[in-house]
Amino acid sequence: MQLLLRAGVLQHFKHFYGRRFLTQSATGIEVSELTNDVKHEIESHWRTQVSQGQFDPARNDKFYVLSMFPYPSGTLHMGHVRVYAISDTVARFHRMCGQNVFQPIGWDAFGLPAENAAIQRGVEPAEWTDANIAQMKKQLQALSCSFDWKHEMSTCSPEYYKWTQKLFLMLYNKGLAYQNEALVNWDPVDNTVLADEQVDANGCSWRSGAKVQKKLLNQWFIRTTAYAKALLDGLEDPTLQDWRDIINLQRHWIGDCDGYAFQLLTSATNYLRIWTRNPEHLKDPNSFIVIKQNHYLSKLSNASRLTVENPFAGTIIPVIFSDQANFPEHCDVYLAAPSFREQDKELQETFGLAFFAHTKTSIAIDAKLAREEVLEAATRLKIGGYRVSSKLQDWLISRQRYWGTPIPIIHCKKCGAIPVPEDQLPVVLPDKKFLETQREEALRCTCPNCGDTEAKRETDTMDTFVDSSWYYLRFLDPSYTGDIVNKELVQKCMPVDLYIGGKEHAVLHLYYARFVNHFLHSCGLSPTPEPFSRLLVQGMVMGRSFRVKGSGRYIKEDEVEIVNAKKNQARLKETKEPVVMTWEKMSKSKFNGVDPTDMFKEYGTDTTRLISLADVAPTSHRNWSSATFPGILNWQKRLWLTLNDFYAARTVVGDAGMENVDTQSKAFQVEDDKLFDARNFYVKGATFNYRHTHQLSVAISKMQGLTNSLRRTPKHIVRFSPQYERALASQIIMLAPMAPHFASELWSKFVTVPHRLNASTPELQWERDVLAQRWPNIDADYKLDLTIKVNGFENCAIKVARSNLDRITHNDAMDIAFNTASVTSYLTDKKIRTTNFVLYPGIEAILNIYVDKIKQSSAQTTNSDEEIVNK
CATH class of the missing domain: 1.10.730 (Isoleucyl-tRNA Synthetase; Domain 1)
Structure with a gap:
């Protein structure tokens, strides 16, 4: 009332x-009634007071919460609302717990969608992107997330991509960025190369959906495989929490690092990847290479005379195109070593290859020493020699499109490919209209090595995954000019305490981000090899879609008559045709999207946030229905x-x-x-x-x-x-x-x-104000649970005052357990295998006891509790 x-x-x-x-x-x-108008009045009053999040770089008690930064497509969708509501809720919680929270926001602003959209509208990609950023920023501010807007940055800004170019040069100088002619995946719709990871199981582009073609092009690669073993081992890092099935996805992607990869120069002047479990075989002066007949090199006019340099044995390796060899899984190249393997000697005779005269008897090669020499030389020559699986390939980063980070390389007829000096970064994108009308002039530059004024800049741009592979480090000080990152802040604030994003990025983005952080850690620029301690992989927001059965045509909800909602039975109002009702990812083309702005207008921001967080776990898909x-x-x-x-x-x-x-x-x-x-x-x-x-x-x-x-x-x-x-x-x-x-x-x-x-x-x-209050604490005399579990099942819960529970150790918990009748009676005929103890201060403590049943003869007596513990 x-x-x-x-x-x-x-x-x-x-x-x-x-x-x-x-x-x-x-x-x-x-008023006593909370209406939507009242909610809007409340939010209008409080919005400016609740939206800012202040990070103090001078403090040490940091909590770095990061949500994957958005692509500026023009408008927010409900997936954005969900992920940023989750992120902001966690950030505000830790802030109220007294921690120095850093929650930045920025824009993953390069890429094909913006360029294609700009072309369709006859505007510049920069103009289109800036307008989208302004619109989405307005919506994000309406969501009232406590982002630290002072750290806002955009990957398409020269102030950002200058340092992406610096990262490329660091990799290049370490031999981890290289150019090679390769048969690549070509998207005929977007007219660009795709990495293997960007082609789906049906051979279609992840972006356009077009059937991918194969093309022979000179491309830039990053040697991510050099860190394959470190990235695989890093999945066992005890600092990783809540990675769950993501660890298995990453492990599957990397594969078992049970061999070694090398890149040897061919007489066709490109590099050939050779994978082998036995690098010492490269010491064999009689080694030869077998390549599958459908390999692109077999199409070369001089394929029959193709050879490969072997710097380890000082020989030229002959190449045979054949399908007869025992190729390793996922490989179309086989390294044969007749001096080591009898089957390769038989293969050599089959192909009619001559032995060196002195090998007809035998060559005494110390395999262990030979392996060490090959691996040391490969590292020194920057041509491989690292542990890797047979399936994992290097990261192809070249993109033949305009709207991306320019690759900082200059091509000179005299000097070849020359890196741009660091003091000349950034290499900025040329004016698009000038590039289209006077391409030669736009690309002409001076060689920094010999001064030739007819040199040309690299025309390829980088895959946008390069931009997002290190942004979490730059966020800490986006205006820093001294280096790629502010090392002092990075040392203080990394790793990210909680990283939030969609499962669709669980392989590619996380793999690339982990690689770059491992690399920067090796350079002393990141304190830990792993960039993200905890992951929260949120589920998608699903909308109910309606398709006419048979044709599969998507229709709007107002065209449908629902017969039985529980059984998903519906029909088209006009023709009475049966309609299939399903929950699918929201999409304009499926007429099942919900505009967050409409939700804000009708229910208010806070209600929208609460609805997006309620009913289902953040990791589960959310069926967006007004019924909830x-x-x-x-x-x-x-x-x-x-x-x-x-x-x-x-x-x-x-x-x-x-x-x-x-x-x-x-x-x-x-x-x-x-x-x-x-x-x-x-x-x-x-x-x-x-x-x-x-x-x-x-x-x-x-x-x-x-x-x-x-x-x-x-x-x-x-x-x-x-x-x-x-x-x-x-x-x-x-x-x-x-x-x-x-x-x-x-x-x-x-x-x-x-x-x-x-x-x-x-x-x-x-x-x-309420946001300045400290988080409620449990009273010291309130009784909390010390839970005793045996083989995963709860045996008992012992009530302990909070003030005492917070001081309990593993040994204390064991003493309490073995003074509890229900525990000791259960353990009478069992042998303790191991125990572990988990304390959640102010919440509960859990003692896990794992036991095996003791096999006893009829003459044996039951062991005492003391004997069981001693065992």
Whole structure:
């Protein structure tokens, strides 16, 4: 009902609180019903106050939360809303826990979509991209995420791609970037080369969907395979948390590093990749190479005379095109060593290749020494010699399109390919119109080596994955001019504590980012080889789509008559044709997209954020349906009523029955204790899901449980209970990371209540806004669980005061377990294999005991507990 204040009471509190009481809150809203208009008024008032996130580089207690930066396509979609709502919620939580949170945002702004869209509209890609960035930034600000906008950056800015070019030169100088002629994947629609990773299982482009063609081109590669073994071993790094199946995806992509890769120069002047488990075989002066007959080299006019230089044996290796060899899996090149393998000697005779005269008897080669010599020489010559799987290839980064980072190489007729001197970076993109009309002039430059003025700049640009492979480092100081990164800040803030993004980037982007960080770690520019400690791989937001059965034509929802929603049965209104209803990734072409701006306008930002976080775990797909909205809408309304009721109970005087409440009575204390337990129980649950599991939907459920406890509280308890006040304060504070505007409004009303029973409580800073409050803590005397599990199953849970639980060690937990009857009786005929102990301070402790059953003869007696432990 409408909150009504009698004139006399109102006059009294006008005098007591002055003008502030007239508003009851910072916005002055005094209605009892939470309407959409009220929400918009609240958000309009609080938006500028809740949107900024300040990172202090001077502090040490950092928490780096990073969501994958967006591609500026022009408008946000619900997937963006979900990922940034997750990121911002976690960032705000850790900020309220007292940590120095860094949550940056920027733009992955190069790439084919922008260039193609600009061509279609007759504008420059830069103009199109800048307009999209402005539009999406406006929407992101409407979402009120606490990004540190001072660190905003865009990969298409010369101030950024100057350092991407520096990264390329660092790789080039280490022999990890090279140019080679190769048979590549050509997208005939986008007119560019694709890396093997960008071609799907059907041989189609990941971007355009066109059937990929094969073309022989001179391309730039990054030798990611040189770090294959380090990247594979890095997946066992104990700092990696919550990577789950992503580790298996990465491991599968890299493969078993059970061999070695070399790149040897052919007489056709390109490099041939040779993979072998036995690098010592390259010491064989009689070695030869067998290449499959369908290999692109077999199409060369001089293929029959093709040879390969062997710097390890000082010989020229003959090449045979044949399918007879025992090729390693995933390989079309076979290194044969007759001096080592009898089967290769037979193969040599089959092909009619002559032996060196002295090998007809035998060559005494020390295989171990030969291997060491080959690997050392390969490293020195920068032609391989590293552990790698037979299937993993180097990263092809050349793209034959304009809108990308220019590769900083100059081609000179006298000197060949020459890297651009670092003091001449960035090599900026030439004006597109000038490039199209006067291409030769636009590309002409001076060779930095010999001064030839007829040299030409490299025309290929880099794959956009290069730009995003290191952005997490540059974010820390995007204006730094001293080097590629601000080493001091990187040393202080890396690795990223929590990295949030879609599973579609679980292989390529993560693989490239891990490679670059491993490389920069080897250069002393990153403190750890692995860039991301924890991953949160969020599920997609799915919309309900409708397709006419048979034709598969997508239709709009308003064209459909739903027959049975539970059975997904529907039909076309006009023709009564059956319609297939499914949940699919939102897309304009499928008519199943939802515009976030429409959601903001109808329900408000906070409600949209809460809906995107509720019901399902962040890692699961989210079926976007208005049928799920009422739960969140009703919860917000109940919270609004709860604050109004609290305000009324604490401010309205003269209520019948309120004057004689005995706050020292047993009945009152029972109710107060219930609120003590409820507050601690739900704070514990919500905190665990905010901090440890990131199951934010469960955190919402816990907070809703606390709301239910508050709503059930009798009115006289609401008026006089200190624990009710604490519980309500905790409720608002825990809501703040998810719904910052709404929580700020509730808090501003909460702190205007004159009867502050806990006004001196240090846990609450009454004069500060809700986002400046410290996260609710579990009371020291509240009993928490020490859970004992045997072989994964809970045996018992022992209640321990929080103050004691936080100090429990592994040995303490073992002592407690073996003084507990249910544990010792279960272990009577079992042998302890191992134990481990996990402590979540302020939450719970878990002792895991793993045992094996003891095989006993009939004459054996049962071992005592002490004997079991000793064993």
